[in-house]
Amino acid sequence: MLELMFCSLLTILPDYLFRRYGQGRRIGKEITLYSVWFELRWGITACAMLTIGLITVIFYNHPSTSNAALFFRTVPIVPEINGRVAEVYIRGSGRIEKGAPIFRLDSSRQEAAAETARRKIVETDAALTVARSELASNESKIQEARSDLQQAQDELRTKQELMRRNANVVAQREIERLEVMVAGREAAVNSAIAARDTAQIRISTLLPAERESAVAALAQAQADLDKTVVRAGVTGRVEQFALRVGDIVNPLLRPGGVLIPEEAGRSSLQAGFSQIEAQVMKVGMVAEATCISKPWVIIPMVVTGVQDFIAAGQFRGGEQLIDVQQIARPGTILTFLEPLYPDGLDGVTPGSSCIANAYSSNHDRIESKETGSVKKVVLHAVDAVGLVHAMLLRIQALVLPIQTLVFTGH
Known part of the structure; x- marks a missing residue:
């Protein structure tokens, strides 16, 4: 309407002035309701063409849309595991x-697993103490085995020396018995050393690894x-939360409620042009x-x-296969608008529907x-x-509450 009124001042009005004062035609005489088209055809035609062109220029270079809203995403209140609310x-x-805690699930199984891991740590520490005692015992056994080996070797050398001096003094069978005894004592020494090495490996490698595994199991159980x-993962408001003790929640199918972040829908406006x-x-x-929420x-x-x-x-x-005809409505160009001033969106309820204009600058x-x-x-x-579009937006802002409350009945 504003475009039509503006264009009529440049087309219909000059045409009328020419007809009135140049040709002497008067409204109600020569210019009537039935002859207005014939008399003002040039001005009306030019007005229609100019209005259409002006509207095209305005709406193309200064786009407007009523498809705008402050979208925000909510955070579902769900646990990471299935369980019954305790x-x-x-x-x-x-x-x-x-x-801040919201609700707690039954944790008897997790507590039992944590207690089992703690007991495993205690058991490993006890095994480490026992292994250190066994290591000390093995050291003593090595010393004892070496003493027995030394005694057997001394006795064998003595017998061999006697036999060398006089073959009839010591029997050959006695020499062989002592040689077998020395070999057995050497095997006993090697066995004691192997037992000590095994105990050392248990103390330095096996038991610490078992303890670390038990600690990791405890951390997992915890x-x-x-x-x-x-x-709550973020600061915000809890909505639609109606869980009760005994309810079963599932991270995929049964959330407990909705958490709306405090800054949700307060930073930018999304508009589809x-x-x-x-x-x-x-x-x-x-x-x-x-x-609408801030009229x-x-x-x-x-x-x-x-x-x-x-x-x-x-x-x-x-x-x-997808048929292009299945797209019932053409999509829009999604744009993100932010207020020029920090408090620009204060008072605008997140999720509110809006009308937006954008202005080109050359x-x-x-x-x-x-x-x-x-x-x-x-x-x-x-x-x-662009001033025309700015005026239209202000008229829409003025009429929008009346239109919403009176004509739609909402």
Whole structure:
């Protein structure tokens, strides 16, 4: 309507003034309801063409959309393991700090596993003490075996010396018995040394490894035990939480509730603009928005991101071919808008529906020396007509609460 009124001042009004004062035609006489088209056909035709062109320029270079909202993601309240609820620490909805407990699952199995791991550590420490005692005993056995070996070797040498001096003094059978005894005593010494080495290996390698395994098992059991207590991962609000003692929760199928982060939906606005404006939407464009949850307020914003893909074109591979006709509605260009001022979105409820405008700026092209004079005038006009869209947004912001409350009955 504003475009039509503006264009009529440049087309229909001059045509009427010419007919009135140039040709002497008067309203109600020569210009009637039935002859207005014939008399003002040039002005009406030019007005229609100019209005259509102006609307096209405005909506293309200064895009607008009502598909805008403050999206946010919630955090499901689920445990990492299946289990039955044993204790609930909060009731209903409310604010919760990061790390605060929400509910606890039955932990009898995890506590038993942790106690088993602790007992295994104690058992390993006891085995280490016993191994040290065995090592001391093995040292004594080695000394004893070496003493017996030394005695047998001395006796064998004595007999061999006597036999060398007089063969009839010592029997050959006695020499052989002593040689066998020395070999047995040497084997006993080697056995005692092997037992000592085994004890040392147990003390230095085996038992410490078993203890480390027991400590790791305890850590795993403690981690599983800690998982039975579900805590808030972020600071926020707990909603739709109705768990009771005895309920069974599943991390895939049965969440306990929803945790909404404190900063969710308070940093940026997501808006979907028409595909035809894909070449116009650029990062850094100035934008404005008005939201239903904060009526009669225009929020200055800036475009911080433009998604390179249109969601309507995505598909999931399967056993059937995808027909393009199955896309019922064309997708939009998703853009991310952030407020120019830190408190710009204060008072806007996360998830609120909004109306957003984005404004093109050709200042750099106008200031460029390579741009011709005619083109500069055209670019100035393109930037100037953004004022019309800004006025329309303010009219929408003014009418939106009335339209919502009165005409829709919500």
